[in-house]
Amino acid sequence: MRHCRIEWNKLTHTDFESLCCDVLIREGYKNVAWVGKQGADRSRDILADRIERITQNKELVRRCLVQCKRHLTDPPSVSDLSNTLGWADAHKPDLLLIMISNTLRAEARDWLEKMQSEKKYDIVAYEETDFENFFDRNDDLYTKYFGEKWMTPRKIAIDTLLDRGSMTAHDLADVTSFQKDEIMRVLDELQKMGLVSSNNSRDDPRYSLVLSMSAFEAIAGDFLDGERRFEFLKSLYARSITGSDLMNHLQARYHFEFSQENRDALIRLFSISPLALKIALFSPTERYNTAHLHGLKLELNEEQQKKLSQSMETSFISMLLQGTLTDLNDPGSKVTLAEHKVDGYHIGVEVKMANINETVLNAKADTTVMILKAKGPIKEGELVQPSDPSLFNHTGMVLLNLGEIEEAIRQFDTLISAAKDDKLLARAWNNKGVCYLRLEQRDKARPCFKRALELDPSLVETRKNLNLCTEP
Numbered sequence: 198m199r200h201c202r203i204e205w206n207k208l209t210h211t212d213f214e215s216l217c218c219d220v221l222i223r224e225g226y227k228n229v230a231w232v233g234k235q236g237a238d239r240s241r242d243i244l245a246d247r248i249e250r251i252t253q254n255k256e257l258v259r260r261c262l263v264q265c266k267r268h269l270t271d272p273p274s275v276s277d278l279s280n281t282l283g284w285a286d287a288h289k290p291d292l293l294l295i296m297i298s299n300t301l302r303a304e305a306r307d308w309l310e311k312m313q314s315e316k317k318y319d320i321v322a323y324e325e326t327d328f329e330n331f332f333d334r335n336d337d338l339y340t341k342y343f344g345e346k347w348m349t350p351r352k353i354a355i356d357t358l359l360d361r362g363s364m365t366a367h368d369l370a371d372v373t374s375f376q377k378d379e380i381m382r383v384l385d386e387l388q389k390m391g392l393v394s395s396n397n398s399r400d401d402p403r404y405s406l407v408l409s410m411s412a413f414e415a416i417a418g419d420f421l422d423g424e425r426r427f428e429f430l431k432s433l434y435a436r437s438i439t440g441s442d443l444m445n446h447l448q449a450r451y452h453f454e455f456s457q458e459n460r461d462a463l464i465r466l467f468s469i470s471p472l473a474l475k476i477a478l479f480s481p482t483e484r485y486n487t488a489h490l491h492g493l494k495l496e497l498n499e500e501q502q503k504k505l506s507q508s509m510e511t512s513f514i515s516m517l518l519q520g521t522l523t524d525l526n527d528p529g530s531k532v533t534l535a536e537h538k539v540d541g542y543h544i545g546v547e548v549k550m551a552n553i554n555e556t557v558l559n560a561k562a563d564t565t566v567m568i569l570k571a572k573g574p575i576k577e578g579e580l581v582q583p584s585d586p587s588l589f590n591h592t593g594m595v596l597l598n599l600g601e602i603e604e605a606i607r608q609f610d611t612l613i614s615a616a617k618d619d620k621l622l623a624r625a626w627n628n629k630g631v632c633y634l635r636l637e638q639r640d641k642a643r644p645c646f647k648r649a650l651e652l653d654p655s656l657v658e659t660r661k662n663l664n665l666c667t668e669p
Contacts, residue, residue, distance in 0.1 A: 203328060205269055205298040207343055213267040214243065216342050217296045220328075221245050221263065223335055242284065247292060262290035272299035275308045282312060282320075289318070296323040346423040350375065354383045355392065355406065355416055356425070359432035363396070363405035392416060406434050410446045413438045414478055421478075426471035427529040431536065439467045439474070447477055451513055452489035453506040459514070469533050472520035480516065485509055541595040586616045590625055597632060606632045623653035630662055639666045 208216065214231065221229045226245040243263035251257050264281045266273050273281075278295070285293040293316075301309070301322055313320050332339040332347040339347035348356070353373050358364060364372075370380040384404055387393035392412050395402040406412065413434075420429035429435055444460050455463065467474045492505050522544065524530050534542075593608030609629040616622045630645030646663040649656055 203298070203325065203332070203339075204343060205267060208267065208298075210265075210267050212342060213298060214265045216338070217263060217265045218243060219338055219341075220296070220323075220331055223338065224331075226261065242288070259291040261292040261294055262288050263294045263296060266295060266297045266299075268297065268299045272301050273297060273305060275305055278305060278309060278312075282316070285316075285318065292319045292321065294321050294323055298325060298328070300324050300326065350379065350383050351387060352419055354380065354387065355419070358393070358404065358406050359429065359434045362433060363403040365401045365403055367401065369404065390415070408434075408437055410438070410442060413443075417474065417478060421471045421475040427527075427533045430468055430471055430474070431533065436468070440464055443467065450482055451485045451509065453485075453510050453513075455510065459510070463514075463517070465537070466517065466521060469530065469537055469539065470517075470521040470524045472524050473517040476517055476520045477513075485513070540591070541599060543599040543601060586612055587621060589615070590621065590628065593625075593628055597628065597635070602632050602635050619652045623649045623656060623659070626652065627656060627659045627662065630659075634662065634665060642666050 205213070218229050218231070221243070226247055229243065229245040232242050232244050243265065245261045245263060247259040247261050249257045249259060262285050264284070266277070266281075273295075281295060282293070301324060306322070309320055309322065333349050336347035336349070339345075354369065357369060357372050366377060366381055366384060369375075369384070370377045373380065375383070384393060384395075388395070391409075392407055392415060393404050394407050395404050406416065416434070417429070420426055430439075444455060444464065448454055467477070488505060488509050492502055497505065525542070589608045589612035593605045593612070596602075596605035596608060606629055609625045609632070612625040613622060613629070616625060626645045626649035630642040630649065633639070633642035633645065643663065643666040646659050646666065649659045650663070653659075
């Protein structure tokens with residue numbers, strides 16, 4: 198995590214000058230323009246007008262010369278600044294603005310103050326902290342130039358607390374590289390917003406994020422769009438909320454009750470799909486409110502009300518799944534799925550078109566995606582073939598859990614034909630029998646369990662499965 202430090206190395210000299218122009222325009226400067234050729238430090242002058250209102254009817258136009266200094270390691274030296282002031286003397290501006298991707302050293306700052314008393318124009322240094330404060334108010338420009346969302350001090354403090362439960366202000370300052378007085382100001386702001394609470398200890402209070410739905414919505418709104426959206430879902434704070442509290446909130450928000458099966462499935466879905474969670478928390482609810490009020494007005498009986506609720510619930514879940522499909526295309530999702538022990542997923546798309554009498558089109562497409570670990574590095578373009586027979590057992594169980602039973606049986610058959618180890622063969626025969634049980638084909642399941650017990654008589658679960666085949 199980047200703690201409010203700008204990654205200047207992502208910008209070329211030209212990018213930095215372009216950013217400076219955008220900053221000037223956003224700060225109210227007029228007639229902003231690059232002029233002249235690149236100098237020894239590969240920078241060009243920027244000219245701009247600063248409009249200052251004197252009275253209601255009178256304005257003062259101050260002619261400004263801007264120098265952009267992209268210094269990645271050491272800030273500009275006195276020698277660098279001396280050359281800049283020499284250029285300014287030739288242009289005779291009203292204001293010299295030096296925009297620096299760094300922080301001036303004390304000797305350079307003292308020298309500029311001395312020069313200010315000798316020059317007829319004002320000298321202002323716009324340093325890294327000024328850029329940081331600017332991005333706090335204009336994070337869209339940070340995204341434009343750096344390709345990611347700007348982390349404000351408030352967001353950095355929250356991000357640090359997401360996985361740490363509670364921290365003292367001193368520890369929080371150490372982790373975030375803020376000064377303690379600055380982190381105290383941020384914590385005070387977050388307390389007033391109802392996002393952070395403290396244990397009120399007089400000596401060294403500890404601060405933590407507030408475990409309430411209103412606080413969670415405010416915090417989630419900052420993270421679910423950003424580059425750390427998958428990390429946010431994995432945080433201790435998010436996991437503390439995305440359970441019964443969240444589901445109860447969503448039931449009240451959308452006016453229907455989830456079945457226990459759907460509650461459990463949605464809790465798991467929200468732990469892996471930031472876009473699904475964002476949709477659930479922030480999507481408009483007018484159509485759901487209207488349907489609910491319409492049902493009350495019609496005085497529907499219990500069965501009719503249940504059907505209406507199921508219809509709206511299906512629409513809601515469909516909307517969430519569309520968001521999940523988008524997330525599954527993100528490389529970050531693969532790590533999250535693996536950490537939640539999701540080894541595969543099945544996507545089904547079905548389109549039906551019908552007239553009043555008959556179905557005129559019924560198109561269905563299915564995709565099953567497996568997430569399996571490679572035994573070693575894989576080269577681009579290399580065809581990957583499993584060399585460990587146990588992989589077929591793992592793959593078969595994933596397919597079985599996804600309901601792809603016929604395909605699972607094929608995996609277990611492949612393992613049976615390839616495996617040499619009796620215990621592994623026994624597991625394969627047992628799992629193949631379980632597949633037939635799921636298909637309610639006990640006559641095919643029974644010999645599979647018997648073969649498994651011949652290979653490994655210690656399989657207690659297999660004996661239970663065999664008994665299921667003989668039950669009426």
